[in-house]
Amino acid sequence: MVTVVQNVQVLLLAGVLLAACLAKLAVREPVAAVPHAHGGTRVHGVPIAQGQAQVLLLLRGRRAGLVLGLVEGVLGLALLLSSQVLVRVVAAIGFAGATWAVLELRARRPEAGCGCFGGLSVKRVGRRSVLRAMLFTAAALASLGASRAGVEVPRLGTGRVAGVLALELVLFASLSPELAVLCGRGRRGALARALAFGRRSRRDVPCERRHSPLSETLATLHASSAWRTFENALVSAVPLDIWREGCHRFVVYRARLHETDMDIVFAVSTAARARTVRHALLPLPTANGSPVSKAAVVASTAAATDVGAPAW
């Protein structure tokens, strides 16, 4: 059984190194967390001094990350294909160095993330990350007693190997904050795809928070029946005012109807689909400068609603 456990570590470490390689190559870090060329992270565009953690953070640059990822990939493949002790010694040294780096980052810049799995490791370096690095180092030390290459390990007994490997994977998954980030990315990707294909999704961005470009609002407005009704009454094609409140963007035009100057207000929905357009007419203050009476506003609003507002 001890031999199986030792050899399973080789398979585990090879898988971890290859996963880290793939993550570093495929998942970029967020822009805000990437160290800049002059050697400092920026906050609000301001370079931040890093002190002694700067050397470690340099490894977080895109180029350094690519090199590190490639080295990890080569080492992972070597563990899979070679039974040389030297490969496992190099792996043990590498994991010990990674443990030291994680400890340093936790002490000096925990909020920067460890970068162990590229852009997936952006969460704060916590005790889980440190414990995981230590366990990986322990596994690497245990693998020194193994006799087989990674690809040969299943020959020791598929059931026992799979059992030990599954237990270890569950343990390391519970210690990995990267899984939550990965799941979050998956959810966001699914949401983007759902929106792109125009399918109704329960995960739509609420209309109150949805970014609705001005061009979309104007296109919706110009396609509405309310616009067609009042288009010829508009004094100017340039709106008097445009602003947004929650689920509506308001567009105000000056219009002249029945020899009376009026303001016409369109409220265009900002929803992702089935956008509606409501409108109201407000007579301008009278010639002597007094504001229009409330009764007039109420009457004009009711009339406008009858004219062309779609069902709400």
Add this chain to the structure above:
Amino acid sequence: MPAQRDPSARRRYRRAVLGGGPPPPTPPAAPLRVLTGTVLDASPHVLALATAAGEARLPMTARTTVWHGGRRGPAAPHPGQQALVRMDAAGLAADRVWLDIGRVTGTILSAGPDTLEVDLGPHRGRARVSLEPRAHQLVQVRHPRLEPGYLVDVLCVRSPTGPRAVAPATSQPGHRADDLASPAPDAPVPATTRGTATWTGWPGAPQTTGMGDGTTFPPGPGTTTSASEQSVARNDATSASRPGGVRNDMSSIPGRGSGTAFVPMPGATSGDPSFSPSDPGPGKSRDDRPFAHGLTRETSAPRPGGAGSGTSFVSNPGGVGGGPPEDAVAYPAVEGEGTAGGGGEAPPGCVPLPLLSVGSGLDVVNDCSGRGAAMTVAECGCVAARFCDRCVECGTSPRGRIVELGPVAFAALGGDLDAGCFNVKVRWGAEGGPW
């Protein structure tokens, strides 16, 4: 692109097209009366203030508390200090007096042994805060990371060279300024949101930022320190150094006049629609509305039955300059499209908030005091959005700063400036219907 319009006009338009909304189940209590000005004279029984409307003599009682870098006795006020006074519920005597108070909130740009340089946000510039050893220890109790990139929120007192930190205003978030936990994209927006309300600004005369370039702090939300205003503010600083020289040249909101008194206006009759932030809906009188407590400033007319024999009003009789809009709030989710008023640098914040524009209405209620008022979005709360903290003034609030008030409005709603925050309930679409 059209020019930005009067906020009251936008409210009128919205109400016309969407109609009025259901009233809240329980109307809030009216705001308290607040005055700001320069201390002319002080005794244990009377505080004389030079306000923009003239001299105000405010009775002090044994229950009046005075703050000047900490709780002080009735002998703390001295001539020349800038005071913000909140009257008691009856409006007869001073209840709380804050002297030379100000607040610096933002991201630390650099930290020296006795100074902090702070980025106040994209529209508020920068400030250099001095930290004396004693204050440094106090601030570090709740701000353990006085390092570049971290947020800071400190109470300060005025000094000729710039703000001097005296105590932490709130606890420092553990994350860096740009390490924000945004709400899920599909998080729903409730009609009423609870969270934290804070304040920002420097009541009274302009206060230099300490950057050495002549810039001054805005007195509250809705005011900026653009280059032109900065030069005006520099001129004002000289005139404000003498008693009675309070003058704030912060009139970025149309229809906002001068003065800094803050009074409830229950039962007021309709006046200039561009002045009142809470114009009643069609078919309603102002008294019918639950949020009839608009926030307005007192005019030069004496107030019958008021304290100080009608002399406690603050205004600017000369009509020059302007005051900070008392009903103005900084709101974290101001849209950036068109003339909505938002900027591209606003982070999403940690609370799902509806996108609003400058001029949108909010009903703001202090959950601790029960006092509320209709407020108007005046600028982006880009700094408030970076804080994901709670307020524990009365129970523990949900996370997130929902609004940033001016100091006058904050005190009028029952908040203590030295406490830094109050638990708040904000209802969207004041005067409006369901969005």
